[in-house]
Amino acid sequence: MTTPAATLVVVDDDPEIRDLLADYLTRHGYRALMAEDAEALRALLATERPDLLVVDLMLPGDDGFAICREVRRDSEVPIIMLTASPDETDRILGLELGADDYLGKPFNPRELLARVKAVLRRCRPRGDSAGSGMARIVAFGDWRLDRVTRELIDERGMRSALSGADFSLLQVFLEHAEQVLSREALFDLTRGRPAPPLDRSIDVHVCRLRQRLGEDAQHSQLIRTVRGTGYVLAARVDVIA
Numbered sequence: 185m186t187t188p189a190a191t192l193v194v195v196d197d198d199p200e201i202r203d204l205l206a207d208y209l210t211r212h213g214y215r216a217l218m219a220e221d222a223e224a225l226r227a228l229l230a231t232e233r234p235d236l237l238v239v240d241l242m243l244p245g246d247d248g249f250a251i252c253r254e255v256r257r258d259s260e261v262p263i264i265m266l267t268a269s270p271d272e273t274d275r276i277l278g279l280e281l282g283a284d285d286y287l288g289k290p291f292n293p294r295e296l297l298a299r300v301k302a303v304l305r306r307c308r309p310r311g312d313s314a315g316s317g318m319a320r321i322v323a324f325g326d327w328r329l330d331r332v333t334r335e336l337i338d339e340r341g342m343r344s345a346l347s348g349a350d351f352s353l354l355q356v357f358l359e360h361a362e363q364v365l366s367r368e369a370l371f372d373l374t375r376g377r378p379a380p381p382l383d384r385s386i387d388v389h390v391c392r393l394r395q396r397l398g399e400d401a402q403h404s405q406l407i408r409t410v411r412g413t414g415y416v417l418a419a420r421v422d423v424i425a
Contacts, residue, residue: 188234188324189213189214189215190214190235190304191214191215191217191232191233191234191235191236192209192214192216192217192234192235192236192238192300193216193217193218193219193225193228193229193232193236193237193238194206194209194217194218194219194238195218195221195222195224195225195235195237195238195239195240195243195248195251195265195401196218196220196221196238196240196243197220197240197244198240199242199250201240202218202220205218205238205293205296206218206299208297209297210301212297213219214300215359217232221243221244221245221246222245222246222247222254223245223246223253223381224242225237225239229255234261235261235262235267235304235307236261236262236263236264236300236303236304236307237251237255237261237262237263237264238263238264238266238296238300239251239252239263239266239283240263240265240266240267240269240272240289241263241265241267241268241269241278242267242269244410248265248266248267248278249277249278249281252265252278252281252282252283253281255282256282256424260345260347260348261286262284262304262306262307262348262349263282263283263284263408264283264284264285264286264287264289264296264299264300264303264314265278265283265285265286265287266286266288266289266291267273267286267287267288267289268288268289269291269391270288270341270412274382276384276385276389278386279385279389280388280391280392282347282392283349284306284307284348284349285299285302285303285305285349285372285375286297286353286356286385297423301372302375302376302377303348303349306348306349306351306352306374307347308345308392309350317389318378318422319331319423319425320332320424320425321423322358322421322422322423322424323338323421323422323423323424324358324361324406324417324419324420324421324422325397325399325405325406325419326338326339327339328424329358330343331347331355332347334351336396336397340401344396346396349374349389349392350389350392350393350396352421353370353374353376353386353389353390353391353393354371356370356374357407357415357417358400358417358421360417361417361420361421362416362418362420363415363416363417363420364410364413364414364415364416365414365415366414366417367379367384367386367387367414367415368412369414370386370390370414371383371385371386374386374389377418390407390415393407394406394407406418406419
């Protein structure tokens with residue numbers, strides 16, 4: 185049975201970029217939909233359930249930040265931001281609002297394709313855990329993680345879905361429990377590529393994951409900061425099922 189093509193939506197107000205990316209992504213096996221602004225994206229989302237959004241930050245009307253904030257209210261669909269701004273603050277804010285990755289303009293379409301593939305790999309359901317030899321449910325601290333549905337389960341049994349970036353980061357911590365991991369190692373293990381110089385996006389993702397676990401940077405008991413080095417998951421991990 186043929187796997188259906190992933191549906192991507194590119195939101196950019198530049199028609200040349202939209203046409204270029206639509207053609208390039210389609211030639212590489214994706215179903216590519218285009219939107220010029222937030223209003224056009226809302227219209228698409230009323231009838232489509234895309235697998236990934238590629239969103240330019242600098243849009244007329246509601247910008248990329250507003251789109252990211254709005255989408256994250258009720259969806260964990262992965263988001264790659266495009267930004268022409270050299271200001272790191274814009275990238276950090278986008279990640280804080282729930283973006284999974286970012287790419288600076290101008291960019292080579294091949295690099296965007298590589299980012300799309302990497303993000304989709306992180307976000308796709310794993311399938312049958314028994315068939316893959318992977319434990320489905322693991323426990324750490326007061327939490328459990330369902331690694332098939334990619335949901336956090338709290339003490340009351342309440343489930344909440346994780347974004348691809350949050351799930352990937354938590355997976356790395358669980359696989360290296362009680363080991364200190366540098367920012368560079370975390371970036372490489374979650375993104376599959378070396379971290380750019382002075383990149384602080386891992387700090388943003390750690391902060392976001394801590395919030396999902398009900399903790400903050402000053403009083404985190406699960407994901408602790410090791411000053412000058414990186415982070416450590418300070419909990420034993422137990423296989424439940």
